[in-house]
Each structure stands twice: as structure tokens, then as C-alpha cells.
Amino acid sequence: MKKVLFSLLIVTCFAFSKGEPRVETYNYGQNGMELVARSNKGVIIVSTYNSKMTIRQDIARKLYDLYLANKLQNNKKITVEGSQADVTGKCIIRKKNSLTAVDFYYEVVDWDSGLKEVYASR
Structure with missing residues (x-):
């Protein structure tokens, strides 16, 4: 009985495991200003x-929050x-x-569904 339960547990683990993420490339995307905000530091423009x-507004808001918290560095790769x-x-x-432009260039998008999209220029 223990062997049957143990084997059932192992089979269930394999059935529900995510496995390797599926990787796809894309060569299109949206470019533009996503957020213009005033702060005590002046005007901040976040462009992607x-x-x-589907995620550009959310990521732009997170970038703005990271900028206000002084967690962004110029010309560095980051994960949002x-x-x-x-x-x-x-x-x-x-x-x-008093004008600050924060430009963010997408390179890799790791979706919660397990899909991984990599930007490949034409």
C-alpha cells in the first residue's frame, strides 16, 4: 500500500511540474512615453x-517607483x-x-504562465 501511495505521489509531482519554460522570440513591440509625472525633483518621463x-503601463509604473526610490542606475540591466x-x-x-527621461528597453519578458519571450531586432 505504501508503494502505491508513493508511486502515485511521484507521478503527481511530474504531472504538475512546470518543466522547462517555452522560449520564443519577438521583433515587434510598442515604443513611446508611458508616464509623465511631476515630483519634487522636477518632471519625470518614463518611456518604454x-x-x-498588455504590461507596458504596469512596468512603467514600477520603473517610476524604482526611480523615486533611487534604485535605478544609468546604462544598467535590471529586472522589473x-x-x-x-x-x-x-x-x-x-x-x-529639471527634466528627467527614464528610457527602458525590453530584452526578456518572463510571463507567469512559463512563457519566456526574447526581443530580437530585425
């Missing part, structure tokens, strides 16, 4: 490039954890007087 339409997916990309910060 090669972004996925969104509600539907985690996005890895390069962040470029440009400042001129």
Missing part, C-alpha cells in the same frame, strides 16, 4: 521600447517584477535641468 502591450510578468532590460536615464 520594444514593450508588450510586474503583476503578469517579470521584464529584464536596459535602463538609460537622461537629465537636463
